[in-house]
Amino acid sequence: MTRAPFSIGGIEVAAGERKLVSLPMTALANRTPMALPVSVCHAGEDGPTLFVSGAVHGDELTGVAICRKLLAARSIGLKRGTLLVVPIVNAFGFIGHSRYLPDRRDLNRSFPGAARGSLAAQLAHLFLKEIVGRSDCGIDLHSAAIHRSNLPQIRVDSHQERAYEIAQAFGAPIIVHSGLREGSLRQAAQAMDVPVIVYEGGEGLRVDDLSVSVGLEGVLRVMAHLGMTDRRNPRRPPPELAIGSKWVRADGSGLFRPFRDIGDHVAEGEKIGTVADPYGESETELKASIGGIIIGRANIPAINQGDALFHIAKVENASRLGERYDRLERKLADTMPDEDEIL
Template identity: 45%
Template sequence: MKRESFAIGNVRVRPGSTKNTELPITRLVTGAEVSLPIRVVHGKEDGPVVWVNAAIHGDEVVGVEVIREVLASLYPKEFRGTLIAVPVVNVHGFLAGDRYLPDRRDLNRSFPGSARGSLAGRIAHLFLQEVVAKCEVGIDLHTASDRRTNLPQVRADLDDARTRELATAFAAPAMMHSEIRDGSLRHVAGERGARVLLVESGAPLRLDDWAIEPCVVGVRRVLAGMGMIDPFEGEPPTPSIECRGSGWVRARRTGILRLDAHLGQHVALGERLGALYDSFGKTLRAVYADRDGIIVGHTEAPLVNSGDALVHIATIV
């Protein structure tokens, strides 16, 4: 039996084809329409329906490139199931290179939103109704926040067997059991029955190959694990390091930071990670690991104040 076409917005996508569409969000003060860009890959054969999105925060460009490269590798006539790709969710923030929306709301704290709510609420509502509601699995691509960088990692509910299976298939350098935050896409999508992998990798407003490549391969591994594309050939991936719990080492003094540690480094309690200096080079305070674990993130800001977060260490299971 021939597979049915896939409906999204006011278009239908035939089986074995790809189609770009846009979902209207609002208008600028100039009158120009702002829309949510979407590409649907609707396979010729039946299979799962999955979404992948990026740039919920407008300065998170790594995921946009990840989606571009993943889409370039897919062939709808050989694809099984349906992929909804939304490379830029926060269109306003993306155009301005800003993490937030024009009213300074965080889109990833605005779900489920409302059709008559704030701008953030309307985008959240639209995304849930037109994308999440049609899918069983989602991959939500992020980077670190301003002046920070993250090791490629999956954050998910690892106590759920199916989610854990998907996270294992992604095979990022680290996978972290992560509590759900109210108002987040992962929270609301999970309440609607979807399994969601939140992926963190790299820094805002930067396209680093080391941050992009593991995510491109990871998304494809998940699709392969769900039977949507053919399995990978060659050597199996290095298993993710599983982590439970994490914390930030904070500055004990104000000064200029020089870090000796790096992303992915295994550290021990009390190990020296760097130091704070004054402008003449005098050492003000050394920075030490406050636990055993792996470095999954750190600041990129050279000037820090007492109390600032410096190094993010996750505890290995």
């Protein structure tokens, strides 16, 4: 029996077909229409529906690049289920190189939204209704904010069994426990019984090959884990679970000079950077508040008192994780899969 078509936005996608469907939203002040485009890949056999989304924050381009590579491949090997790919959720922020929407709201604090609410609320409502509501699970792709970098990592509520299982299947170097935040996509999806994991990697307004490679591989691993493809996932060590994390903040303003980078293993009390007065009258040492691995770091030299400079995750074996990240940098940078060869 032929599988029933997938219906979204008044468009039907037949079994074995792939279509780009635009979900109408609103218009700009100059009457330019705006929509939420979603690429629908509907396999010939029954299976789960997975959504993959990028640019919920408009200035985070890592997810856009991952989605592009996934969709540009000659074949993603989809055999069962349905894949919904939304490379750019927040088109307004993406066009304006901004994290936010024109109403200055953070989309990831605006869920579940409302059909007649603010612009952010309307977009959140549309995404939740049309994408999350049609899915069994999801992967939301992010990067750090501008002027910061994140180690490739998965954030998930480790107490949510189904979401944690997907997080482990993704295979990022580290999983950071992150509770559900009010107004977030994860919280709204969980309320609908749709487990969602968040991938973090790279820097805002930048695309780095390593974060894209780890993210692309992770999406493919999840698809295989869900039985959507016949791909055999290569063996790799299980991700390390962070049992806590802390930010090292600046005690004063000045010029930030880091001595350590993301992926580095640090000991508690170790000197990891300095903040110096521009006039050369003082210099303050930055020391690791806990032992662990650096999963986030500021990249801009001019900083203010209280700025978050290093994000350190506490893991049981930070040195092993640091070595694994080093291997990833060496291996994945040299073996970035071509779009026609990702399988």
